[in-house]
Every structure is written in structure tokens, then in C-alpha cells.
Amino acid sequence: MAEKKESKAKVAAETIKQAEEMNGELTENEKKAIEVIAGEGGGRKYKLADPKKQYSEAEFTLAGDQEKELPENPSDTLIARIRSGFIVEA
Template sequence: MAKIDIANEIVEEFPDRGYEANQLTTDHTEKELIELQSLLRTERDQVVNETTPQSEVEDLTTDEIVQALVEGKVISGNFKLADPRTHYAENGFTLVGEQEKELPEQPSSRLIERVRAGFIVKA
């Protein structure tokens, strides 16, 4: 993976850090960027070790679920496609038809946007 791609992932994954991709590529080697990304993910995972129980997920609004996901909290409970005639697929996570699944521990910004848009909903 190219330095700029790693830098873009860092910027996308950690928007609250105020990183700029071009500046990251200027200031760091590819190896340093990989280490930084790993360190940031480890820090986030240590903070996130709280899981929202299923009963609480049922009471959350879509905006509250999206906010929890953006903050890096793990949301337990099944989710499904709002329209079972559609599908959603990305690396490591797929929903098809009537299928229900838990969201991944580290959902991508693309997946979070699908929840925000109502394309993926609580089951």
C-alpha cells in the first residue's frame, strides 16, 4: 500500500485527530505511518472495551447508534438491510436479503454512512 493510501486511511479513521494526509506523508515514512495507524487503533480499542447491550440498542435512535459507532464504541445487536432486495458488501462485512448480522467491531466510515442514511437498520 502506498504512503498516501495509509495516510488517507488514518485521516478517515481518526477524523478527531486533525491529521492531513499530505502532511503525514511528508513527515513520516511508510513504516512509521503503519506503526502510527496500529498505535491509534490499539489506543481506540483499549478505550472502547465497553459494549452496549442488545436491550439498549433497541432503545437507541439511528443518530445515537451512528454517534456511538463514530466514537468507536462496539454496538452489539443485529442489523439488517432496510430493503431486503438490495445488498451491501465491503471487505469483511456483507449483508444480503433478509440476513441479520452484528456490525464489525471497527466499522468503516462507509458502513457508518449506510447506517446514518437508513440503508442498514436495527433488526
């Protein structure tokens, strides 16, 4: 289990490094999105940046000040919301 977690962290770090080499400095939200894609989002709680908004999809919903862990396989739309800063780490 520790090897798998270490491997995911390595993939995320390498992906961030490659993206920065190609595009320049990444925002914190972009780095978080890459970590989620690499499977490192587990165990972390996320919330809406603006509690007056809401987000809902088939297996994941956030409203108000609610904080939740991400689903095991987050959708592309959910990852895009993290990347844009609409959903942030709590």
C-alpha cells in the same frame, strides 16, 4: 471491562448531546451511528432496511433478510449507511 463499556456509553451520550445542541434534534439513525462510532454497536444485530438491496465491503456483507453483528471497527462507509437508514438495527 465494565468501566470501558461505561466510558463508551458516556462518550456516545455526550456526543449525541453536543450534536443536538449544535444541530437540533438528531434522528434515531444518526444516534445509532454515533453509538457505533463510540464502540457501542457490539452485540447488536443489523440488517438492511430494504431486503431487496445488498451491501458489501471487504469484511462485512449483508443481503436479503440477513442479520449480522457489525465488525469490530466499522468503516466510515458502513457508519454512513447506518446514519442514512440503509442499514438498521434488527
